[in-house]
Amino acid sequence: MTPATAPSLWADSCHWLQCPDCAQGLAPADAALACTGCHRTFRVRDGFLDVMPPLTGNNKVVAEFYDSPNWPKFRFWEWFTFLLNGGERRARSHIMKHLPHLAECRLLEVAIGDGANLPLIPPSCEVWGIDISIIQLRGCRQRCPDRPLRLLLGEAEKLPFRDSMFDHVLSVGAFNYFNDPVQSLREMARVVKPGGRIVVADEYPDLPNRLIGHRIGLPQLDRWVMSRFLHLGPEFTDIIDRHRDMKLEPIVRAVLDDWQIYSLWHNVGYCIVGQARKG
């Protein structure tokens, strides 16, 4: 176990953390942390601090997908989309350019996955990541074994961090299908410092409306394409179907100030850039 993943790291990080249930502080307790309010304990699992509640709804389906062999199969299509947009590094740089001053900063990546944005983040930036998939977190650590990442297993909707502790917050590729996107954005706004940036990117939720089946009145064809051909499976396909009319602006307006939504990758994706409304 590297120094960056040892339980002592989490004991030393207590002052940055709070209980996701009752927002009280955490204190070291054996190979775990314990809430000083409700006394719930949080284990350190494989070096990751585990604050995960029992998963429900979209989050349960999504975690099962990202923990399964279907995600590596789908990833080909992510890679293909990036290829059409100048390659992965270039495609991701259209998001990361909104966080130009990350050196010496503390950054939170919500839904960090296997850390595909890390190569675009300077080594002097202190990166914290949270995700609901332990397989993705393991991949993240494997990608950058020497980087002192602080990785947590938990939900975007209940961040276990103190208010205003991050210089900036980033989230890529997950926002549309969070159980509660508004609540997750509220949490990002709570944990970012005043004046810090919140950058959230994902594909436009209405992408299924652009598929051939929708255009020719055969929605079952699109379901087959998503579920079988793209390897998303029937349950994730249901989620995507249900969110095809999701509107981003009301969500962003409810939480952020000074925000803009930029189009990415020839209108396949979006990037929200804004600041927390404080006070």
Ligand SMILES: C[S@@+](CC[C@H](N)C(=O)[O-])C[C@H]1O[C@@H](n2cnc3c(N)ncnc32)[C@H](O)[C@@H]1O
């Ligand atoms: C497409 S991957 C993106 C990973 C990485 N951010 C990137 O840019 O490649 C989506 C990730 O979001 C995570 N995720 C989805 N819903 C989440 C939630 N409610 N809370 C935390 N993580 C979530 C998944 O487990 C998965 O690792």
Ligand SMILES: [Zn+2]
């Ligand atoms: Zn508690």
